[in-house]
Structures are given as structure tokens and as C-alpha cells.
Amino acid sequence: MASVRRQRVAEQMQEEISSLIAKGLKDPRIGFVTITSVDISADLKRAWVYFCTSGTDADRERSQQGLQSSSGYIRRMLGKRLRLRNIPEFEFKYDESLDRGNQIETILSEVREQEGWDDPERVRGSAEEVALAFIAGKRFLVTSHLNPDGDAIASMLAVRLLLESMGKEVVCYNPDPVPHNFMFLAGAADIENTTGEDSFDHTVVLDCSELNRCGPLPAEELRGKLVGIDHHLTVSPLGEARYLNPKASSIGEMLDKVLEHLPVEIDLDLAKCLYCSILTDTGSFRYSNTAPATLHLAARLVEIGVSPWDMTLKVYESQPVERVHLLAEVLQTLVVDPSGKHASITVTDEMFEKTGTSKDLIDGFINYPRGIDGVEVAIQFRQADINRYKVSFRSRGNVDVASIAQGFGGGGHRNAAGCELSGELNEVQKIIYQAIDRALAP
């Protein structure tokens, strides 16, 4: 193969591998790595993939092992995407040509900048783009992320209400149960947990930028055009029509912008959904995402008839007693780091069994470690499977937990993010504590 063509294949491979990594490889050992170049042998049988990463020698070795053991998956994906008959065997190599000091940090921050990571103002797509898709479609599937929170549930229901008032057919879908405290919202009992063989002309994905966080979806040919509305920091917002605004407090606030382009009046049911979305994602108007515009919108919703006290009662003060028993178990696991700067709690399947509860009741537990004086990062480990843990982060102050989560294939906001890791609990905890210590290091 001519060397020019080989060079092009190498560049395409660099691009594709980078994008697979950005989307998140499963291996927890892989940190925030950047592929710096790819070399391919003349017979196309071997490729050397050079990467750089920040952290210690041990971090770099872990990343290398993680990348190497993901190479089967990467090769399969490249085979599909590049339509090559033979994908070379990979060897991941640390890029020694780079000085391991400032230069790497500079390259990493350039990459992050290019990808829009450090630019929370970055809005992509628009409310109008989404409104046009809402007007054009007839039959919609509306979904959100697994383990739905108040924003996910309320925004799904809000979208259904507004689409139905325009005469559209709508199916709301989330494979996970609706948390008990959002069942009062209009239509909450009619959220499907499977999608069957139905076909749709549009699939609306809310509060989520990765399809694999939605649970099983209909086959591509059955789900029509993808419409994405999200406010998470993300490298690749999804959707053929999309509206991404990482500065918006909640999907509710973004839907209000979409409504400006639609022939729909906000009635009381819709107002309650929008208010619930804002209320829960701003931590009851306490988080830094509470902007003047957020409060103006909340005021308009109260004018329409939403009662703030009634919403508080329903969302926060109707807990089943089992939830308080579960909280008592979970608080026993509180670990505060000797530095006093991070603290964690752990939720295991055993605790659910003991208290007769399930994961839909743990929302808000992480606020306990976060509320400790001096703590900058709070962590919650929740057992997702045998030797698999879902890790949630909340920060206050300057630590960007979205980038910590991204280092493990997860994502989120600057102050609230999450990821999943495989391994024994104490291993997972150790890896996470180390990553947080690094982020907290002066």
C-alpha cells in the first residue's frame, strides 16, 4: 500500500480511536488519555498507537494496560467504521517524545478546549431546531437516562404534555421505575418500561447525551430521527436535531425556551412538570446553576398556579419510612479522608435487602457527605452488580468532577458527575480516592 494511503489510514485510525476513547471505554484503568499518533507497518499487520496521559508512572501503566485489553473491542469497531478488510494488531505505547511535564498538560488542555470541555458557555443546536422537529413529527418516543431523577421524569412528562397538546402521538419510556415522589406528576403512571416493536418517526432523548445510558432502545430503523435536549458537559451531544446548553439549570428551563417556538400554552400540569424539573436539578434553588432566569421562570410557573409548598411536600417530605432506615445503614459507611477534603458513602445490595428498599430511594444521600464542613468532593459508591460499582461525585469549590468521571468513561456536570467501575469495592475505592487526591493536589 502506498505510503500516502497508509498515512491517511493512520490518521483515520487516530481519529476513530480518539473518538472511541472520548465516548468512554469500559476499562476503569484508562485515565484521561490522548492519542498522539499512529504508525502502521508497511504490510498493514501491525500498528503502534502512541498516547499521552497525565498522572504518575503507575497511572500511565494502568492506562496502557486498560487500552491494551480494550484493543479487541477497538479493532472490531474500527473494522466497521473504516471498512477495512484487515485491521492491524495494536500495540499501545506511551509517547516518550513528549516531555512529561508541562508540555503534556498543554496538549491535554488544547484537546479539551477543542472538544469544548472547558467551555461551559458552549451551546450547540438550538431551542428552535428542536421545536421544528416537534412540529414536523407525528409519532414520538420520549426517553431519558437510566435511574431517572426528578429532571429526567418531569421533563419526559412535560415533553409528552406539550406534544400531545399539539395532537402528536407519544410514548414515554424508561426501563427503570419512576421514583415514588414523582408519581404525582401528570402521566407518571404511564411511563412504559419496554418499547416493544413499535416504530416512531422521532426519538427524543432528554437530560442525557449517550444512547447507552437510556437502556435498550428500538432498532435504529424503528426510532426515526433523534432529538437531543441536554445540559450535561459533553464531548458529543447526540441528535440530528439538538439543543445543548451546559449552563441551563435543568431540562425544564430548556423546554421553556423550546415552548417559545411552539403554539402551546403552559397549563397547570405542564407547569408542575417544569417546576419539578427545575426544583430537583437546582437542589431547591440552592445550587450555583440557579440563575436569575431560573427564578423568573419559577415565578411564572407559580403565577400559573404551582404551589411551592405543595411541591416540597410531594417531592421531599413524603418519604417511605424504609428510606430513612436505608439512610441509617448507609451513613454507617461514611468515610472522611484524613485531609478532610473528601468523604464517601457506600450503598450495597445487602442494605437494600435488609431494609426492603431499592435503588430508586437513594437520591439525595450524597448530600450528607457533601454537607460536611471542609469537604470539597463527596463520593457515593453504589453496587450495580457483583464487583461493579456506580460512582457518583458532588463537588463544591473548584474541583471539576465531570473531568474526573470522564477519566473513567463517565461524565456529568462540573459539580455533579458519575461513572461506573468494575472491581472489588476496596479496589474501586482506592482508584477513585487516588483520582480525587490528584484533582485536589495544589
Ligand SMILES: [Mn+2]
Ligand atoms: Mn438534569
